[in-house]
Amino acid sequence: MSDLKREVCEMILNRLGFDDLTTEEVDFNAPLFAAQDKEEKGLGLDSVDTLEIVAGIRQNYNIRITENDMHIFQNINTIVEFVSNKI
Numbered sequence: 001m002s003d004l005k006r007e008v009c010e011m012i013l014n015r016l017g018f019d020d021l022t023t024e025e026v027d028f029n030a031p032l033f034a035a036q037d038k039e040e041k042g043l044g045l046d047s048v049d050t051l052e053i054v055a056g057i058r059q060n061y062n063i064r065i066t067e068n069d070m071h072i073f074q075n076i077n078t079i080v081e082f083v084s085n086k087i
Contacts, residue, residue, distance in 0.1 A: 008080045011060055015052045016045070028076040053079065061087055 009023045032045045050073055054065045057079075063086045065072070072082040 002080075004084055005077075005080045007060075008057075008083055009076055011056045012053055012076065012079070015056045016049050026076065028080070030075055032073050032075060057083060063087070 005028070006023050009026055009028070012018075013021055013023070013026070030043055032043050032049075034044060053073070057063050057065060061083055063083060065082075069082065072078045
């Protein structure tokens with residue numbers, strides 16, 4: 001796992017209060033919101049959680065997320081890829 005991937009995941013877990021999860025336990029491809037496929041588990045985040053992630057990315061990486069960037073909130077991997085492309 002890359003340092004950036006671990007760092008972004010830890011930021012998300014800390015900001016959202018997932019104290020019982022470690023980066024090794026996270027499925028980086030799991031949907032952030034409720035999964036559409038009943039067999040696939042999503043993280044169950046909501047719009048408030050999205051705002052926390054946006055604030056964390058801005059604070060930690062000085063990256064602004066615009067309305068046009070909302071597609072990055074598919075899973076943790078898409079967020080990491082976005083951050084990686086911006087720094």
